[in-house]
Amino acid sequence: MSAESSDPGHGHSPAAWTAIIIMLIGVIAGVVAFWFDQPWVVLGSVVVVIIGPIVGLIMAKAGYGVNGPKYQPKGH
Structure with a gap:
């Protein structure tokens, strides 16, 4: 892979x-x-399952996603 790969981070955020x-x-x-x-x-649990991705999207937009400024990747 090239150095300019746009790896999404595999959800480690x-x-x-x-x-x-x-x-x-x-x-x-x-x-x-x-x-x-x-x-x-x-x-009610179906509603909770639907709310999960919405909360994740809101957190990603707030900077806690893979490419967000508040995300600090951990070394493996």
Whole structure:
């Protein structure tokens, strides 16, 4: 690859991790609510899953994304 590659960072940013954690909580809550036959909680968890990427996008626009000024990559 060239030095000018536009690598998106593979989601290693606070914005991406926050979005994934929010969606994971929504999915887990939805599965548990489905198991206990609670349709309103299942619908609420769908809303939480939809909110996850929105929060991630807002955080990325606020500078916590891969190319944002507030993001500091960690060495591996």
